[in-house]
Amino acid sequence: METQNDLIAQRRAKIDDLRNQGVNPFANDFRTDAVATDIHEKHANDDVDQLASIEASYAIAGRVMAKRDFGKAAFIQVQDRSGRIQAYIAKKQLGDEGFELFSKVDVGDIVGLNGVAFRTKTGELSLRAETFRILTKSILPLPEKWHGLTDVETRYRQRYLDLIVNQDVCDVFRKRSQIITLMREFMTSRSYLEVETPMMQPIAGGATAKPFVTHHNTLKMDLFLRIAPELYLKRLVVGGFDRVFEINRNFRNEGISIQHNPEFTMMEFYQAYATYEDMMDLTEEMICHVAEQVVGSLKFTYGEKEVDLKRPWQRLTVKEAVLKYGDIDASDLGDRDCLLAYAKRLGLELDKNISYGKLLTEVFDEVAEPQLWQPTFITQYPTEVSPLSRKNDQDSSIVDRFELFVVGRELANAFSELNDPVDQRERFEGQLAEKEAGDEEAHAMDDDYIRSLEYGLPPTAGEGIGIDRLVMLLTNSASIRDVILFPQLRPEAK
Numbered sequence: 001m002e003t004q005n006d007l008i009a010q011r012r013a014k015i016d017d018l019r020n021q022g023v024n025p026f027a028n029d030f031r032t033d034a035v036a037t038d039i040h041e042k043h044a045n046d047d048v049d050q051l052a053s054i055e056a057s058y059a060i061a062g063r064v065m066a067k068r069d070f071g072k073a074a075f076i077q078v079q080d081r082s083g084r085i086q087a088y089i090a091k092k093q094l095g096d097e098g099f100e101l102f103s104k105v106d107v108g109d110i111v112g113l114n115g116v117a118f119r120t121k122t123g124e125l126s127l128r129a130e131t132f133r134i135l136t137k138s139i140l141p142l143p144e145k146w147h148g149l150t151d152v153e154t155r156y157r158q159r160y161l162d163l164i165v166n167q168d169v170c171d172v173f174r175k176r177s178q179i180i181t182l183m184r185e186f187m188t189s190r191s192y193l194e195v196e197t198p199m200m201q202p203i204a205g206g207a208t209a210k211p212f213v214t215h216h217n218t219l220k221m222d223l224f225l226r227i228a229p230e231l232y233l234k235r236l237v238v239g240g241f242d243r244v245f246e247i248n249r250n251f252r253n254e255g256i257s258i259q260h261n262p263e264f265t266m267m268e269f270y271q272a273y274a275t276y277e278d279m280m281d282l283t284e285e286m287i288c289h290v291a292e293q294v295v296g297s298l299k300f301t302y303g304e305k306e307v308d309l310k311r312p313w314q315r316l317t318v319k320e321a322v323l324k325y326g327d328i329d330a331s332d333l334g335d336r337d338c339l340l341a342y343a344k345r346l347g348l349e350l351d352k353n354i355s356y357g358k359l360l361t362e363v364f365d366e367v368a369e370p371q372l373w374q375p376t377f378i379t380q381y382p383t384e385v386s387p388l389s390r391k392n393d394q395d396s397s398i399v400d401r402f403e404l405f406v407v408g409r410e411l412a413n414a415f416s417e418l419n420d421p422v423d424q425r426e427r428f429e430g431q432l433a434e435k436e437a438g439d440e441e442a443h444a445m446d447d448d449y450i451r452s453l454e455y456g457l458p459p460t461a462g463e464g465i466g467i468d469r470l471v472m473l474l475t476n477s478a479s480i481r482d483v484i485l486f487p488q489l490r491p492e493a494k
Helices: 004-020 036-042 048-052 091-102 154-157 159-165 165-189 230-238 278-293 320-323 336-345 356-367 421-436 447-455 468-473
Strands: 057-069 074-079 083-090 111-118 126-135 211-218 221-225 243-251 264-270 299-302 305-308 314-317 376-379 400-406 408-417 461-468
Touching: 004 159, 036 057, 036 074, 036 083, 048 111, 057 083, 074 091, 074 447, 074 468, 083 091, 083 111, 091 126, 111 408, 126 165, 154 159, 154 305, 165 243, 165 264, 165 468, 230 243, 230 447, 230 461, 243 376, 264 468, 278 400, 278 408, 278 461, 314 320, 320 356, 320 376, 336 356, 408 468, 421 447, 461 468
Parallel strands: 083 126, 314 376
Antiparallel strands: 057 074, 057 111, 074 083, 111 126, 211 221, 243 264, 264 461, 299 305, 376 400, 400 408, 408 461
């Protein structure tokens, strides 16, 4: 039985043979005028006689995914960016020299050909090659036909190979591109201005997370890969851009899981003279619009359960969600000591001095979040866990904020923005105290941002939507690694 090394040696020998014959095995002078789907669509309803009367020739190029030899003729499957089409290669059409060249072709090679459309005896639309070129000779064989590339680690590490042999993976990333395009068009149609803000920032701000640190030699200063663009986007609202959005990367030096990657994509947007309630309505409208375009329906399956995006979506406060999905009564929920005892019964390991707001959030994460399968807005988060949110006018212990949950995970976070510079400074100072006490994710002081607020931030609402998680939802993908082309991985074992 031939080994991998034997196959590689044979392919290298073919490359040498081609070069000795004056044929460049890595040519760059072939031009196409069609792709596979063009041909399939144009001739979908043409029968044998109709095709025989058409003299038009097509120039296509792509990767050979299958090859069946019959002595003086062969069939190959050619895969391009649009899909696959079968080609018939015959010595009668190509001549001795051309067919000798074809004999050097292996599955995985990239070829170009000119041919006319016809139907085989089985009725399959195909191209009869009139000319044939080898454009790129592959050295490494593709995975075995019937098993394909199934090892998860290899699929993520060698995404190029994954895309070649797994067309369902290609479909996921085509849908990802479509989702981002639809979101961008949705925002621009509502007069939002797309902007770009710094990826390297002198202060890790805009969220509570552990940053990645780098160093700029010329400036002689540390910089942080951004954990969020929020504070820069709100500076732009101060500057008079009343509606702004950005689709770009965030970086957080945290754990890796099926829901988390240290580098991820967010769409973050801000609108002056709006509230977090306006953001709820906008979010419902946008995600429903995207789902209808990508999935074709507001009802679809994720995993083994149905998701229904029909509006309006459920709205619960943090406390209401804990009462609905937890095993605690309202009187105990409002008492810190009773709530702490309940958290211990749940198996949560928490500091005995934890504040009520943080405690409530921890309990919510444990008992309610996994149960929020259908789209649900959670509101009335404690002020102490929301350092950038506007306090509620009737109850200063909570903020005007929501998080959107679907299939048991957070998809979006939004709030009416805190625009009081005095309040903002006090909250930053509180975060500094927590940082000094050992909280690595506490928010840093940003004096320039406070200065911008002193010039006046209009009443504003803002939101961040996790693009990767939205793509997971709309493509029925179980892991965030399935929707990121090149996810972060441990170093490859040598």
